[in-house]
Amino acid sequence: MMAAKIDPRTKIVLVLSLTSMVLVVENLAFVVGIGIISIVCALLMGVELLALVRRYRRILILLLTLSIVQSVFTPGTKVLFEVFGIPLLTEKGLEMGIKTFVRMLVILTSGVIMSTSNYRETIQGLIQWKVPYKIAFMTALSLRFIPIFTEEFQDSMVALQLKGIDFRKIPFGKKTQIYVYLITPIILSSLKHAEEIAITMESRAFGAYQNRVEYLVLRLKGYDYAVMITAVFLSIGYVWVAMMV
């Protein structure tokens, strides 16, 4: 499939175009448009939408909640919903809420688009763009740790529940205590992981030589250039039209 062969650098340009557009554009319809474009791009990159929604269900609920809070606390002149004369939702608030949701969704989708490339190729792409190897390697390594931490967090949640703790029945004060218990082993294990990786890298003489030779060399193809140029020009055009409307 073509999407699988797209160079990670092309995906970086695409993702930068999408996130820049969504942060610059203020017009609601255009912001929603960028949201739709980012989802279409993710689909074209081979991301399965249903699996994605299932995987990020909790984050999406969190985003939605944040957007609702944003809507409620943004004052405006045109009231859409009020209780006992107290305005709860204004037109401006609703617009801000939707924009916040779409902006965060685009950032999330961008991450998903980048995750369709394997991390080794992404590092190589960055190196070929003259990003110092150590920085590129650290960036990629930190990205690789995200699913590990997610898994460890889920395991800790399960282990706590197996101690007979029902999260829903705990009073708020004790909930904060529970989160301390949850975070402690994750921090400790991440320190342990970091130490192990540092020892492994030292033992493999990481950074011992100034010049590195590359086994994997990425080459941009015609369609990579086409996608990059289209993404940059379309995003400039899109922002220009959005500002003119």
Place this chain on the structure above:
Amino acid sequence: MESYIKLTGISYGYPRSRFALRDINLSLNRGEIVGIAGENGSGKTTLGKIIMGILMPDSGNIVIDGVDGKNLKLCERGSKIGYAFQNPDRQLFAANVQDEIIFPLEIKGMDKTTALVRAAALLERFELSHLKERVPMRLSRGEKQRLVLAATLAQEPGFLILDEPATGLDRDRKKALYQLMEELAREGIGLAVISHDLQFIKDHTNRIIRLKDGKVVDDGC
């Protein structure tokens, strides 16, 4: 005697993988020590996780202490069945050894004095009293395993699943573990020991369930 845990027609497959468990029918009782043996990838740990509710079966039914497993939340199963993970680090949360036993009890509403008394008895039993102020993560593997067992038993479960409990233990500690298993069985707690060490299972359990490719190939003494 009614089984404490009854599995009927349990099947489970990991996503994009072959079946990990196929049509498992088992009855596990209180007071017995059952060994669940099999080679790597035979489905032993998956079976333990299915019983605990960490994984949900694709088909089949589990009844625990007379209650349909579908009606039991993870925390409720955790109060009925204790589970000691293969890696004890995953089950240690607190800042010190004593707190590891006390905090779930306090969160569930037990007063501190009672919790401290229960913790002191368990620490004594597992020879951890002298380590009660230590950070759990800094203990040796054997000490961590004993602490996990102590913390699990503090919940007073009717059944205990131990996933590879003998890993990393020297001969004396293995012997102590076996003695503890016998004591618990005498107290009426059921035990399922998951291990690929068939010799340990043969020597220390009353009943051996052998798994191969996700199926029970042998269930006997």
